[in-house]
Amino acid sequence: MNTLLSSPDRPDAPAEVAVRFEDVSKTYAARRGQSTVAALADIDLSVRAGSILGVIGRSGAGKSTLIRLVNGLELPTAGRVLVGGTDVANLPEEELRQLRRSIGMIFQHFNLLSSRTVHDNVALPLEIAGASRAEIRARVDPLIDLVGLADKRDRYPAELSGGQKQRVGIARALATRPSVLLSDEATSALDPETTRSILDLLTTINQELELTILLITHEMAVIRGIARDVAVIEGGRIVEQGDVFDLFTRPQHPTTRAFLAAESGRALPPFVAEHLSATPAPGSQQVLRIIFRGAHATDPVLSQITQQFGVAVNILGGAVDAIAGRPFGTLIVGVPEDPPLLEHISAFLAARDLDLEVLGHFALPAASPAQALGEVSHVA
CATH class of the missing domain: 3.30.70.260 (ACT domain)
Structure with missing residues (x-):
């Protein structure tokens, strides 16, 4: 195993389930006194430790709300979200901050600071966590090398391609040695060739660093390219889930079939x-x-x-x-x-x-x- 992200307090054998949603619902109060809006309902889902689970759904299906529950950016209205067996919603603020350091996140639009170089963008989470200069230097350069940007260390985001920016985002997400990596439509802004290279990088990270990855997307090609397990979400509910091969080859729910309809070979000429x-x-x-x-x-x-x-x-x-x-x-x-x-x-x-x-x-x-x-x- 690559020791780049190893941590003294990280167990050698991760728990069987890294993230668990137990009968989770999330509602929002609508504007101007209208009735509440149900974003998620009765979500029951497990992310196996060391696996790559993809959640696919259309816009408004509840994907972003689901992933934001994992790091406590949203709290469930009902049910529990467990990360490493810990109920996220019941953590005091300081413990929640500690938990968030074990959960990396990459975004569709990269969220890089334009005034900071590649090195300094990757270093930012460590600076916020109070790491020393020596610790930052020891972690950041290997991460930049891991994502294939050693020659771009001192470049600014404006000098990078979309794929390179996403690689910076991935390196930054790994800086705090997370055990779980969240991907929020991380390839949606990229062309197909660049998407493939980013998925290959995430697969390498998953295998070499034994990192659990939960990704959300609206693209079946992304699920097929990287996921081992998949859940299909529609109207705030998980309508189908299971092994990616079984779901692709024998879809049961109409929503799944609709996503697969345009897949190569399935569509009628x-x-x-x-x-x-x-x-x-x-x-x-x-x-x-x-x-x-x-x-x-x-x-x-x-x-x-x-x-x-x-x-x-x-x-x-x-x-x-x-x-x-x-x-x-x-x-x-x-x-x-x-x-x-x-x-x-x-x-x-x-x-x-x-x-x-x-x-x-x-x-x-x-x-x-x-x-x-x-x-x-x-x-x-």
Whole structure:
């Protein structure tokens, strides 16, 4: 383990649960004497020590309120928020300040001081905590090196890119040797390539420093890129939670499905979507989405279906990827309109723990499937 953030009073074996929400609700008094506004309701959620848990939700779903409860910037109206087994709301002010030093936070818009250099921005929490110059020097330079900014030590925020500013924010959040790191939409202001580099950095920090990370986002790509566990929040309630692979490959709640709808491979190609119908028509094909996961994720399933049932399968869209290091794929295909055939294919896939969704009927505009697919390729 990297000893950069080690602390004499930090246990070698962290508690099983780093952060725990127990039946937490949060309400705000509305303006001009109106009724209260419920930001969170009946939140029951655990963040395993050393894990990366992502909370995803739309704007106004309650994500920011949830994360602010962890470091006591907000207090619950009901229920308890426990950090390392300590009830945050019941701490005296001095003990709350001590707890906050064990909780780092990074923000969407970086929150750097423009008048301070990279070094001095990272040093700020240590200065506030009363650390000596020697202590600051011993911690800050290694942190700047950890986030890949050794050559930017004396630069000011105005001289940095967005990704570099976020790296400064991460180093600053790590300065007080936290055991928990909170990420509040930390990549939302960054381009995809920079987002990927920041997620890679957070993954490294999580693995090397055994740091628990709780991040909130509205982007499924961020969850897929870094999280091990995920919770979906809607209207102030957790509507679905669990292992990120299971949730991505077998979503149960409509909100989760909506977030995943635009994921690569899941979305119907526009040409197919425009011609999709709920009822069959002359010359139409049944459109299926096959979800590849588990031990049979890499099997040549389509060729097996073709050989076993003597049917031509048209590939209309799809993608193959990995989630949490496990293979996962989605294929959207067309098969002849034949109910018994569909039953056979469904049973064939179920026996291999592969999922099947019937999406509708695709009326081919060309005279033959081959011509139709050629037209699709031409349009694409």
